[in-house]
Amino acid sequence: TTSTSTSSRTARRDARSRRIATRAGFDLGKLASVLRKKTAMDVERVFNGTSKTRERLSAVNDVLALWRMEDFDDALEELEETLLGADFGPKAATRVTDGVRARVERGECETGGDVRRALKASIVEVLTKAGDAMKIGLNETAGEPSVVLVVGVNGGGKTTTLGKLSHRFAESGAKVMMVPGDTFRAAAAEQLATWAERTGAVMSDSPPNTKPGAVCYKAVDEACARGDVDIVLADTSGRLHNNSQLMDELVGVKNSISKRLPSAPHEVLLVLDGTTGLNMLNQARVFNEAVGVTGIILTKLDGTSRGGAVVSVVDELGIPVKFVGVGESMQDLQSFDAVGFVDALFPDEEE
Ligand SMILES: Nc1nc2c(ncn2[C@@H]2O[C@H](COP(=O)(O)OP(=O)(O)OP(=O)(O)O)[C@@H](O)[C@H]2O)c(=O)[nH]1
Ligand SMILES: [Mg+2]
Structure with missing residues (x-):
């Protein structure tokens, strides 16, 4: 009887799967x-929902507007401070600015605009490291x-x-x-x-x-x-x-x-x-x-x-x-x- 009950259970489950597979629209x-x-x-x-955070982070633009490669270290420090002030937290702020530094050192940045792109890429890198959101x-x-x-x-x-x-x-x-x-x-x-x-x-x-x-x-x-x-x-x-x-x-x-x-x-x-x-x-x-x-x-x-x-x-x-x-x-x-x-x-x- 064990095999009969198993096979009838299997049959029931199959019927239910078929019903589900064909049910309106969902897969x-x-x-x-x-x-x-x-x-x-x-x-x-x-965009609308993040307006206040964006405002807070706009200080980054001020740092980058004055960006000069000669003051590279000072500018990065200032960037890190700004991120800290926007709730990035010490570890994340350092990780992000390290990412920017690496890009600058690879010669990917000359202007403030380049650094801004590097900053964004560096943040994206942190945000995606935990897997497919x-x-x-x-x-x-x-x-x-x-x-x-x-x-x-x-x-x-x-x-x-x-x-x-x-x-x-x-x-x-x-x-x-x-x-x-x-x-x-x-x-x-x-x-x-x-x-x-x-x-x-x-x-x-x-x-x-x-x-x-x-x-x-x-x-x-x-x-x-x-x-x-x-x-x-x-x-x-x-x-x-x-x-x-x-x-x-x-x-x-x-x-x-x-x-x-x-x-x-x-x-x-x-x-x-x-x-x-x-x-x-x-x-x-x-x-x-x-x-x-x-x-x-x-x-x-x-x-x-x-x-x-x-x-x-x-x-x-x-x-x-x-x-x-x-x-x-x-x-x-x-x-x-x-x-x-x-x-x-x-x-x-x-x-
Ligand atoms: N502005 C805004 N308000 C939100 C958002 N999510 C939830 N709220 C509001 O936050 C308040 C609390 O929401 P709930 O969903 O009751 O919170 P909860 O965690 O279930 O609360 P407890 O069950 O008491 O622990 C409500 O007034 C929500 O409308 C959001 O993304 N934006
Ligand atoms: Mg609740």
Whole structure:
């Protein structure tokens, strides 16, 4: 009887895979390509969203306007100071200026304009060293959902970002399930349900007053049983990284998900509030040690001049920034493209 039950299970799984493969519009390749294309379209949003950081970095232009090869060392020092003042952090500022120095020494720079290009290339180099930011971890097993777990400190923008992600995935034809894994704050599930409604996602059936690990386990179980859910987006309560009890709870949530679906979660996205500048480094380090962060989402760039901190996070942690939040609407989540981002910070007008 074992072989009969195995073969009937296989048949059921095949039928479900076929159903999924032919379901309206969604496939992984298409999702990947939609995520890429969006980047090109939304240059303007990123440009507007980074205006304050750009203003802060405009001091770089003053340094470069006075650039003279004779004062090379002094000018580089001044450049480093300016980057430090824009939340680059000591290590990243040094790394970036070292990149500029190397280019100058290779004879690639003569004018201030050349140095500006070298500076941009050097920043892009740091931002891309952590891997392909635009590759979203997805479950490639037919019939199984991809699970994305979103974590971070209080009020950083997790729930809003889940809403924006849901919108983005829905645009590529994916069926999204949202999971109210924040069982701590009373209104959290309602806030998430509003986003689900707005973006055409389903909410998982979460029994009230259960622990977050149980909520997530049941949601993944439900998504697997339904067979029509492509992406599961799990919300979590905000928690301070120095609260070890709550960090342990988060590890438990992740383990509960893996218990039901061993390949999951396929992404653990850490939401960092862009307005906190370099303070986000410590948070990122602790969250990464606890749950293995696969990507960073930097929110509220539109309200801060401290966007330079992105460079430090990628440099120190080697985790790619996958998205940036540049406003409160559902369109205000942008795939992170290093070249586009650096172009927004240092627009080309006078070159
Ligand atoms: N300007 C701006 N505001 C944002 C952005 N992302 C989120 N917010 C706002 O930040 C506030 C907090 O967002 P939430 O999504 O509730 O944050 P959270 O991390 O889920 O908060 P907790 O669940 O309490 O930990 C809300 O007012 C959001 O509208 C962004 O990219 N730009
Ligand atoms: Mg929340």
